[in-house]
Amino acid sequence: DAMVIQNPRYQVTQFGKPVTLSCSQTLNHNVMYWYQQxxxxxxxxxxxxxxKDFNNEADTPDNFQSRRPNTSFCFLDIRSPGLGDAAMYLCATSRDYQGTREQYFGPGTRLTVT
Amino acid sequence: AQTVTQSQPEMSVQEAETVTLSCTYDTSESDYYLFWYKQPPSRQMILVIRQEAYKQQNATENRFSVNFQKAAKSFSLKISDSQLGDAAMYFCAYSENSGGSNYKLTFGKGTLLTVNP
Structure with a gap:
């Protein structure tokens, strides 16, 4: 039973070409996270x-944006990918800020920038 | 700022043996959670075990147990009867239980565990 789904699993994009990564969840969790690894x-x-409240980390570059159109879906947009943005991007969810703090992770999208 | 340190980049263990992965952390908080997450190759990260700082008893989950030393800020993971499927990257992580950063997991750099048949 897939709980946090990320598409695609592998993404190749060109330097400077915008790219969007997708995450969906079947857990109905309030919180969705994007990590770079x-x-x-x-x-x-x-x-x-x-x-629907967006919270940016202070050191996240402006090149990275996100959208959450509904509870189930969240997108990561990289406006102008550089070679340094090649990484695994992990989506995760948690039920709430309180409670057990367990985060549920998707399998990740590996981004290659050529 | 909270930090999590895993001093062993790589470890190896023979199948059926026991291995201990180390983790230390730095915080001024008294109320927090600690976690071990497992990330197998090309698969999603999953929670292995969780410890609440106010609980003195060490958490256990089947073959996995922790040694939580609050005063020393140490949180090691013991894997007993190691199996080939335990081979993975293991991350130690910390989360505050209150305050402005209670949403956040702070991860260590990970320990890559190899299990030899």
Whole structure:
């Protein structure tokens, strides 16, 4: 039973060409997160939504945007990808801010920038 | 700012043996959660075990247990009877239980565990 789904699993884009990554969830969770994970590094939180409220991390570049049109879906837009944006992008959800804090992760989208 | 340190980039263990992964963290908070997440190759990250800081008893989940030393800010993961399917990257993570950053997981850099048959 897929709970957090990310599409596509692999994405190749050209330098400077906008790209959108997709995440959907069947858990009906309030919070959705986007992480960037570069090779052999810890996941780095880019931003998150609590319902429709968008929360950006202070060090997330302006090149990264996000949309959450409804509870189930969340998108990551990279407006002008650079070579340094090549990474695994992880989507995660959690029920709320309180409680067990468990986050449920999707399988990730590996982005290659050529 | 909270930090999480995993000092072992790689570890290996023989199948059926026991291995311990280390994690230390730094925080001025007294109320928080600690986690171990497992990320198998090309598969999604899943929660292995969770510890609430106010609980003195160490968490256990089947073959997985933790040694939580609050004063020392140490949170190690013990895997008993290691299986080939335990091979993965393991991340230690921290989350505050209140305050402005209570939504956030702070991860360590991970420990890559290899299980040898």
């Amino acid at each position: 570069k090779s052999s590094q810890a996941p780095k939180l880019l931003f998150h939504y609590y319902d």
